[in-house]
Amino acid sequence: MILGQPGEPLRAAELAVPEPGPGQVRVRVKACAVCRTDLHVVDGELPGPKLPLVPGHEIVGVVEALGAGATRFAPGRRVGVPWLGWTCGECAWCRSGRENLCERARFTGHTLDGGYAEHALADERFCFPLPDAFDDVSAAPLMCAGLIGYRSLVKAGDARRLGLYGFGAAAHIVAQVARWQGREVYAFTRPGDTAAQGFARALGAAWAGGSDEPPPAALDAAILFAPVGALLPLALKAVTRGGTVVCGGIHMSDIPSFPYALLWEERTVCSVANLTRRDGEEFLALAPRVPVRTETQVFTLEQANEALERLRSGRLQGAAVLVP
């Protein structure tokens, strides 16, 4: 599926089978999960997409061809391809363990073609071997909802009472990891979304309610997965002194002004940008131990626009996954 121009629906296209360049692998796509970032790309909310573009950055596929010098994965090997598609390896960020901030980074399904297709190319250095415990569809949401959710959870520090705003693909994974780590999870959904609240409780949340409700106890940290800037002051109000609010998404509507008293007492606000390969290695080692169980809804490739619309309107439980 191809994005011709932001703001237009994706259109089906017959794509030539791409030839892998030096250091690249070509994978036959088995599954590609749908991320909220894909909606931001399709809606034109992220600057600088490659156009036309094949979206999708939560790819599970099987290596079927190797470019010159590619030796890491044998043909037939299953790999995951994440959002971080390439980094320069030379800049100050890359050399200090923060390749997620590389100024020249390229991103799968944004500045590189992604996985809403039968085939995808990827730099072998940025692919992950996947644990056998997950089938193709179950593994796909790990590649972003899981990885970047995990990075957000690490940013929340050792918070015991953890709030999650927006209980979609990322939160449903993070909730399981957080519970396994012995934390208490407080889930905030769209007001009145009793289905999502029930889903959160079934995954072990101590409390679930609308984002307009105060939690029954002060939180030590909160992670915002919903792209709604107005939630930030609410989350600050819900965290105790010294607490942290982590913004886990790549884009958010504007944050309204709020009194300094909400930030006072050493509360912290931070964002999470992209991922490092180390995040991926840590999370993929952890996920089978929890074990994380992903809730998925499968769509065909041709149903990509419908999957995106369901994500937009909140009519999804867990993650949408496209299967070619």
Ligand SMILES: [Zn+2]
């Ligand atoms: Zn760099």
Ligand SMILES: [Zn+2]
């Ligand atoms: Zn994503």
